Amino acid sequence: MKQLFLYCFCLFSGLALGQQTLGGVERLDEEINRLIAEDTVVEILADGFNWSEGPVWVPELQAVLFTDVPENKLFQWDEKNGLQLYRSPSGYTGYAPNEKKAGGNGLILDGAGNLLIAQHGDRRIARISAPLSSQKAFETVVDRFENKRFHSPNDLILSESGDLYFTDPPYGLKGDDDPLRELEHNGLYRLTKAGKVELLYTGLNRPNGLAFSPDEKTLYVANSDPKRNLWLAFDVAENGTLSNDRVFFDATGLPQPGLADGMKVHSKGYVFATGPGGVLVFTAEGKHIGTILTEERTANCTFNEDESALYMTSDRYLTRIKLKRP
Numbered sequence: 536m537k538q539l540f541l542y543c544f545c546l547f548s549g550l551a552l553g554q555q556t557l558g559g560v561e562r563l564d565e566e567i568n569r570l571i572a573e574d575t576v577v578e579i580l581a582d583g584f585n586w587s588e589g590p591v592w593v594p595e596l597q598a599v600l601f602t603d604v605p606e607n608k609l610f611q612w613d614e615k616n617g618l619q620l621y622r623s624p625s626g627y628t629g630y631a632p633n634e635k636k637a638g639g640n641g642l643i644l645d646g647a648g649n650l651l652i653a654q655h656g657d658r659r660i661a662r663i664s665a666p667l668s669s670q671k672a673f674e675t676v677v678d679r680f681e682n683k684r685f686h687s688p689n690d691l692i693l694s695e696s697g698d699l700y701f702t703d704p705p706y707g708l709k710g711d712d713d714p715l716r717e718l719e720h721n722g723l724y725r726l727t728k729a730g731k732v733e734l735l736y737t738g739l740n741r742p743n744g745l746a747f748s749p750d751e752k753t754l755y756v757a758n759s760d761p762k763r764n765l766w767l768a769f770d771v772a773e774n775g776t777l778s779n780d781r782v783f784f785d786a787t788g789l790p791q792p793g794l795a796d797g798m799k800v801h802s803k804g805y806v807f808a809t810g811p812g813g814v815l816v817f818t819a820e821g822k823h824i825g826t827i828l829t830e831e832r833t834a835n836c837t838f839n840e841d842e843s844a845l846y847m848t849s850d851r852y853l854t855r856i857k858l859k860r861p
Contacts, residue, residue, distance in 0.1 A: 555579040557854070558813060558828040567816055567825035570805060570858055577829060580846075580853045581610070581618040587848035589653070589690070589797070590837040591642040595667055599837065599846045600642055601853060602626065604655060607638030612853055622663075626707075627656020628673065631684055632715050637707045641690035641744075641797070641835070646697070651676060653688040655707030660688050660699070660726075677726045680734060683717035690744045690797060690835075694751055697728035698775050700735075702742035702756065723756060725775060735777050739767065744797035744835065747771070748819065749804055755783055757795035757808065763787060764795050766808060768821075783821045786810050791826075797835025802842060802861055809833040814847055827856055 558577040562568070590601040598613035602625050609625035612618050626639030637655035645651055648665035652673075659678035664671050676699070678684060687707020692700050704721050705711055711721075723736040723745070736742075736756075744757040754769045754777060768783040783806075786795060791812035798808035804819035813829035814836055831850040838845055842861055847854045 557852075558830045560856075561812070561826040561828055562824075563826075564822070564824040566818065566822075570801070570816065571825070571827075571856065572859060575857050577827065577847075578855045580855055581612055582852045584610075584848075584851050584853070586834065586850060587853055588834045589640050589642040590835055590846045590848050590853070591644060591650070592837050592839045592846070593644065593650075593667060594840050595648055595665065599839075599853070600650070600667075601835075601846075601848050602639040602642065602652075604638045604640055607636065607656065609639055609642075609652075610853075618853075622670070624656075626652065626654035630654075630657035630659065630673075630675075631678070633658060633687075633707065634713075634715070635707060635709055637687065640688070640707075641701075643691055643693060645693055651691060651693075651699070653691050653701060655687040655689070658684050658687055658707065660691060660701060677732060680718060680722075680724060680732045686716060686718060686721065689742070692745055692747060694747065694775065696775065699726040700724070700745060700754070701726070702745060704741050704743060704759070706741075723777075727775070736769070736780065738780060743795065744809070746798045746800045746806070748800055749802055753819075755798060755800070755806060755808075757798060757810075759794040759796055761787075761794065764789075764810070766795055766798070766806075784808075784815070784817060784823060786815070793832045796833070797848075799836055799838055799845075801838070807836055807845060809835055809847070813849070814845070829854055 556576045585605040607624040609622035611621040627636040641653040650663040660676040661673040686705040720737040739758040741759040743759040764787045765785040766783040769777040770779040789811040793811040796809040806817040814827040829849040833849040
């Protein structure tokens with residue numbers, strides 16, 4: 536039987552030792568109780584953003600970094616100091632022609648602890664070298680395919696072999712008809728460890744978040760289109776190429792606001808994907824077992840290092856929900 540547990544919006548709630556909270560958890564299957572305790576709340580950690588995005592947990596800082604895309608800023612939040620401005624600008628520095636001048640979007644760490652940033656405004660993927668406790672200049676990782684500039688790289692992941700996969704929708708431009716657009720496709724790309732850029736897939740008109748299964752045999756990719764609001768799954772070959780594209784979950788008909796966007800995959804194979812209502816939780820087979828309801832359109836999420844918490848960028852908020860440890 537479908538169970539629904541909703542927690543009311545409580546700006547000055549006594550829950551969680553006075554922590555401001557919102558939303559709750561929609562429990563569609565008892566399996567979600569393995570991940571989220573029934574008395575768990577969604578905490579508001581910081582607010583006042585224009586559109587928060589791209590959270591990544593940074594062990595070196597014991598903090599989460601995330602962007603505010605329209606404001607071209609990169610923020611840091613940790614338990615000791617709360618919210619701090621980490622970097623401004625975050626994604627538009629004038630490196631590439633772009634009238635929209637949007638900031639950074641997706642963030643990840645590479646194996647050496649360097650920060651990789653999908654820069655909407657600069658139309659590239661850039662790097663800030665470790666240690667991240669010191670301010671360093673942006674270095675270009677990749678900015679072109681076949682000598683043509685990307686539209687606006689959105690989200691990115693690294694494989695265990697060191698290949699970088701990323702999506703390139705036109706959100707950082709003025710749309711598909713922007714005269715500054717150089718590439719025909721809104722594509723899914725791979726930058727190999729050897730430095731070769733490959734176009735892997737063009738079948739999504741708004742490719743967005745992406746993530747690997749724990750064994751890296753499956754790649755999940757979101758499409759952020761109200762008319763085709765879904766996630767695809769691909770088989771990943773040993774050489775890193777993709778095949779067997781199929782619908783993992785179609786959210787087009789769900790009534791809650793929100794588009795398929797960023798995602799992370801739990802070590803147990805559960806997919807946490809931002810979309811209608813907040814963060815949808817799926818089994819590896821695509822069964823929707825529940826939704827973390829944030830009451831805001833939610834762009835992305837990330838686990839901390841031991842998966843005891845999920846941080847979410849929810850429009851004007853940075854939020855968090857505690858998880859059961861694997």
